[in-house]
Amino acid sequence: MGPLVLNTRPETDSADLLAALETRGFRHLSAPMLAISFPATDTPFDxxxxxxxxxxxxxxxxxxxxxxxxxxxxxxxxxxxxxxxxxxxxxxxxxxxxxxxxxxxxxxxxxxxxxxxxxxxxxxxxxxxxxxxxxxxxxxxxxxxxxxxxxASDELSPDVLTALRHHHIDVILFFSPRTAETFVKLVHSYKLEDDLSGVSAICLSPAVQSKISDLTWHRTYVASQPTQEYLLSLLGSVVTACRT
Structure with a gap:
């Protein structure tokens, strides 16, 4: 089986990412840190x-x-x-x-x-x-x-909690400072700090990485360019390095 990756993006932004992970042979779980709400509007915008x-x-x-x-x-x-x-x-x-x-x-x-x-x-x-x-x-x-x-989400699903507590997750992907910040709050809320020591975190930018810096990770990485393509390329390199 391929490595298990945890996606923290909102559902509205995740379809392409999850398809790309599957194409590359990664298993995945999703823990959306943000839910997107679009207010109704009846007035045409000028x-x-x-x-x-x-x-x-x-x-x-x-x-x-x-x-x-x-x-x-x-x-x-x-x-x-x-x-x-x-x-x-x-x-x-x-x-x-x-x-x-x-x-x-x-x-x-x-x-x-x-x-x-x-x-x-x-x-x-x-x-x-x-x-x-x-x-x-x-x-x-x-x-x-x-x-x-x-x-911001105020809970983690049972399957994500189980995967974290049993150390099944290999890598967590973070795409924005606010999703990273929300994840850190939930880690503290569920007392999961010790369960991340074997997990690597891959961040879209240094600003994202700064939000998870107070947690103890196996390693943290930052994409060389702040795009999904560069993040996925880095993910492949990280997993290959771990296997060698």
Missing amino acids: ISPYQALIFTSANGVRAFDRLTNDRSLPALCVGDATARMCRELGFATVQSANGDIHDLAALIRQKIDPSSGPLFHPAARKTAGDLGEMLRNDGFQIDRQTVYEAI
Whole structure:
């Protein structure tokens, strides 16, 4: 049997990841650390005041799709997964920063003229960074609106608890600071600290790794680029190294 990997991403973001794990021969369990909630809306959204859209997650794209069918504005995306979601939902002009929020800010500075109008940023209530603050000194006006909520989990399922307590899990994948932070809180809540000493953690970025640093792991790793593809490549290398 292949190594057992624990996925902590929300269900809405996990389909491609789980398919990729299966293709690579990994067994997997899922413990979504966040549940995504999209508030109902009856009022069509007017995008005419804006010159472009900013997306920092695929869920932001999904939420925007609930607001309007208008795809006339260019979309600037934090990474390739978010950009793919834009294309799937009919956006014609899509650009990816292929990185984190700082890379997205750099892309906006490069591609957008602040004098041409404000930008619309559909986002969660809690975000990993404040683009408006980052870009304010460059003259950008960013209208960030809460269009979905990421609700932290307050429990682990019985099968995940059993796998952790019996040391069946080989690797845990972390994609965001908030999912990592939520996992750490649950570890302390269930008193699982000693059950992680044989588990490796693979993180999308240093910011994610910093949230799990107070736990005792076998090893922790950070993807060289903050994308799912690089994280999966690292996973393969980690497992190969453990076998040799």
